[in-house]
Amino acid sequence: MRKLLLFLILLNCCAICAKDFGVLGDVYVIKEMDFLEFIKDKFKKMEQNGGLKKMQEQMTARVKEHIYRPPPVLGMTRAIKTRRWQFNTAFTLVHDMMDHKGRILAHSGEKYNPLHLTPWHNIWIFYDADDKTQVAWVSKEDKKLQGKDKLILVNGSIAAQMQLFHKRIYFDQYGKLTTKLGIKHVPAEVHQQGEGLEIVEIVP
Numbered sequence: 463m464r465k466l467l468l469f470l471i472l473l474n475c476c477a478i479c480a481k482d483f484g485v486l487g488d489v490y491v492i493k494e495m496d497f498l499e500f501i502k503d504k505f506k507k508m509e510q511n512g513g514l515k516k517m518q519e520q521m522t523a524r525v526k527e528h529i530y531r532p533p534p535v536l537g538m539t540r541a542i543k544t545r546r547w548q549f550n551t552a553f554t555l556v557h558d559m560m561d562h563k564g565r566i567l568a569h570s571g572e573k574y575n576p577l578h579l580t581p582w583h584n585i586w587i588f589y590d591a592d593d594k595t596q597v598a599w600v601s602k603e604d605k606k607l608q609g610k611d612k613l614i615l616v617n618g619s620i621a622a623q624m625q626l627f628h629k630r631i632y633f634d635q636y637g638k639l640t641t642k643l644g645i646k647h648v649p650a651e652v653h654q655q656g657e658g659l660e661i662v663e664i665v666p
Contacts, residue, residue: 479661487491489508491560494661501560522545525572531618531619531620531621532620532633532635532655533636534590534616534617534618535617535634535636535637535640536614536637537637537646538590538616538617538640538645538646538647538648539646539647539648539664540590540593540595540596540647540648541647541648541649541650541663541664541665541666542647542665543664543665544662544663544664545647545663546660546661546662546663546666547644547660547661548655548658548660549643549644549652549658549659549661549662550658550659550661551575551657551658551659552575553572553573553574553575554572554573554574554656555568555569555570555571555572555573555574556570556658557570558570559574560603566629570624575657577654577657577658578657580653582653582654582659583610583654584610584612584653585611585612585647585651585652586611586612586614586639586651586652586653587600587603587604587611587612587614587641587650587651588612588614588615588616588634588640588645588649588651588652589613589614589615589616589637589648589649589650590615590616590617590618590648590649591615591617591618591619591622591623592617592618593617593666595666596625596648596649596666597623598666599649599664599666600640600649601626601627604627605648609629610653612632613627613629613631613632614631614632614633614634614639615631615632615633615634616633616634616637616640616648620633643659643661644661645661646663647663648663649663649664649666650663650664651662651664
C-alpha cells in the first residue's frame with residue numbers, strides 16, 4: 463500500500479513539473495566545426511602566406527642545432543688542479559652471460575671485468591669546446607697521441623670541432639659518462655691502468 467501511494471505521489475509530481483513555459487529566446491542550431499577540417503584550413507592558409515615553410519625551416523634549424531650542439535653537461539668547470547683516481551670496471555653478474563651461440567661465458571653471481579675480454583686501447587679526452595684554452599691543450603694532446611684518442615665534448619659545437627680536428631667527435635649526452643666516472647672538471651683523460659681505468663683531471 464505504501465509503495466503504491468509513493469508511486470502516485472511521484473507520478474503527480476512529474477505531471478506538475480511537465481509544464482510548457484514557451485520559448486524564452488531565439489533558438490539556434492548548434493554546429494561544431496570538424497577538427498580535421500579546422501586543421502586542414504589552418505595549414506592551407508599557412509601554405510598560402512608562407513607561414514608553413516617558415517615553420518618547417520625553424521624546426522629544421524632547431525633539430526640541426528640540437529644535433530651539432532647538444533645541451534651542455536651541467537656543473538662542469540675547468541680544472542684548476544690535477545686530480546687523479548682509479549675506476550674499478552669489475553662488477554657482479556646478475557644473469558648468466560652468453561655468446562651468440564648460447565654458450566655461457568660467465569655465470570650469475572660471478573665477478574666480471576670487461577677489460578679482461580676487451581682491453582682499453584684508446585684514451586678518452588673530455589673537454590669544453592667553448593674554452594679556447596682547453597681546445598689548444600687538446601690540440602697538442604691529439605697530435606701527441608697520433609689518433610689513439612677519442613675526443614668527447616661536455617659543451618660546444620660538434621661540427622666546429624670536427625672541422626678543426628678532421629675526425630669524429632663525440633658528446634657526453636646528459637653527462638652520463640662523466641657522472642659514471644666521477645669527472646667534475648675538464649679537460650680530463652681516461653685510460654686503462656692495470657685491470658681498471660685511471661682518470662686524470664688536468665690543468666690545461
